[in-house]
Amino acid sequence: MATWIALFRGINVGGKNILPMAQLKSDLEALQLKNIRTSIQSGNVVFDSAAKSAASLTAKISLAIEQQHGFRPQLLLIKPDELREAIVSNPFAEAISDPKTLHFFFLATPPSDPDIQSLENAKSASERYQIADNVFYLHAPDGIGRSKLATNAEKHLGVVATARNYRTVEKLASMVAGDGSMG
Known part of the structure; x- marks a missing residue:
């Protein structure tokens, strides 16, 4: 199993x-x-x-x-190793102190031809992002709710994505380890 x-x-x-x-x-x-x-x-x-x-x-x-x-x-x-790798590879480690500002967009496949110019155009002055294999990392210190980059990331990356904030990613890691509470 x-x-x-x-x-x-x-x-x-x-x-x-x-x-x-x-x-x-x-x-x-x-x-x-x-x-x-x-x-x-x-x-x-x-x-x-x-x-x-x-x-x-x-x-x-x-x-x-x-x-x-x-x-x-x-x-x-x-797979759990993909989740662990996403956590370890987080380029914005300093952002985990405010976990609601850090988002991991898990991608169905690595983007083969992301529209970097459109990503840059959608990014606010305070936002930072990085693409690493099957994860698009977004640090949005002013919040995700009004982020044009967050709203359009999937379109500009050209692949199916689903986002989770850092707190949720930690919770998933805890669930995999067997010490997370079940809902």
């Missing part, structure tokens, strides 16, 4: 695609996934599976949710 981290995008946001974590856990158990841990209503799940392929497992989970709940969520699966 291997451990996987599921990063769901667009569930339980703005009253759309409502999927309580207890129901999601039940749906995943029906797929023979084991040791399922969820975090509040966040759409973050850690579980064990005998599956070897992220692509086939993603398709299986998305299809099951669509069949049970009538919508197909975007889902990105990563």
Whole structure:
């Protein structure tokens, strides 16, 4: 069995695609996934599976949710070593003291031709970013809510992405280690 981290995008946001974590856990158990841990209503799940392929497992989970709940969520699966590498490679270590300002955009694939000029044009004077393999790091000290860079990062990178702030990334690492609380 291997451990996987599921990063769901667009569930339980703005009253759309409502999927309580207890129901999601039940749906995943029906797929023979084991040791399922969820975090509040966040759409973050850690579980064990005998599956070897992220692509086939993603398709299986998305299809099951669509069949049970009538919508197909975007889902990105990563392995614990990818999460650890993202944390270790964080280029803005000083920003962890204010974790809500530091965001990790996990990317489905490394961007092959990111539009750097558009990223630069969207960036505010206080923002910093870096692309490293499958992660786009964004430090937005003035907040993420009004950040044009955060809003347009996926488009300018040219790949599917889902973002988590540093506090959530830490929580996921804790869940993988087995000492995170379950929601």
